[in-house]
Amino acid sequence: xxxxxxxxxxxxxxxxxxxxxxxxxxxxxxxxxxxxxxxxxxxxxxxxxxxxxxxxxxxxxxxxxxxxxxxxxxxxxxxxxxxxxxxxxxxxxxxxxxxxxxxxxxxxxxxxxxxxxxxxxxxxxxxxxxxxxxxxxxxxxxxxxxxxxxxx
Numbered sequence: 163x164x165x166x167x168x169x170x171x172x173x174x175x176x177x178x179x180x181x182x183x184x185x186x187x188x189x190x191x192x193x194x195x196x197x198x199x200x201x202x203x204x205x206x207x208x209x210x211x212x213x214x215x216x217x218x219x220x221x222x223x224x225x226x227x228x229x230x231x232x233x234x235x236x237x238x239x240x241x242x243x244x245x246x247x248x249x250x251x252x253x254x255x256x257x258x259x260x261x262x263x264x265x266x267x268x269x270x271x272x273x274x275x276x277x278x279x280x281x282x283x284x285x286x287x288x289x290x291x292x293x294x295x296x297x298x299x300x301x302x303x304x305x306x307x308x309x310x311x312x313x314x
Contacts, residue, residue: 196301200309201280203294205271209283270306272298282306 268286273279280298284305290296295312299305 194301196299198297198299199274200311201272201274201296201298201306203270203290203292203296203306204273204279205269206290206292207269208286209267209269211265211267211283270296272296272306274298 266286267283268289269281269283270290271279271281282298282304284303288308290306290308295309296306297309299307
């Protein structure tokens with residue numbers, strides 16, 4: 163029972179990872195006007211994005227308490243089992259969420275035509291290299307895309 167609950171919790175958590183792709187937009191972003199500026203990439207490095215929201219711990223507590231209360235042997239055993247199961251389930255759920263929502267991304271440092279520097283972290287597809295001409299799209303989230311006006 164505990165294994166089934168944990169598998170269900172991990173499966174649910176896998177869908178909780180944020181979409182960090184520069185190609186994905188939230189429905190609320192559609193139709194919004196944002197400013198864009200031209201820039202050149204001056205630095206590129208891979209980074210880890212850890213995304214935890216507390217959902218894993220919450221799901222783990224509920225699953226652990228439910229499984230632990232089924233230990234049997236009387237009301238006292240059921241209560242102690244539920245408490246122990248909740249603690250263990252919460253720890254396991256938090257660890258599973260941290261593992262399931264961890265992603266790799268790319269940190270870009272770009273320089274605009276007026277000399278300003280900006281740092282943007284986004285998904286790794288598409289990946290840009292140093293010296294590449296891009297457009298910085300302000301918004302929530304901000305992102306960079308290839309500048310179609312630049313000659314390659």
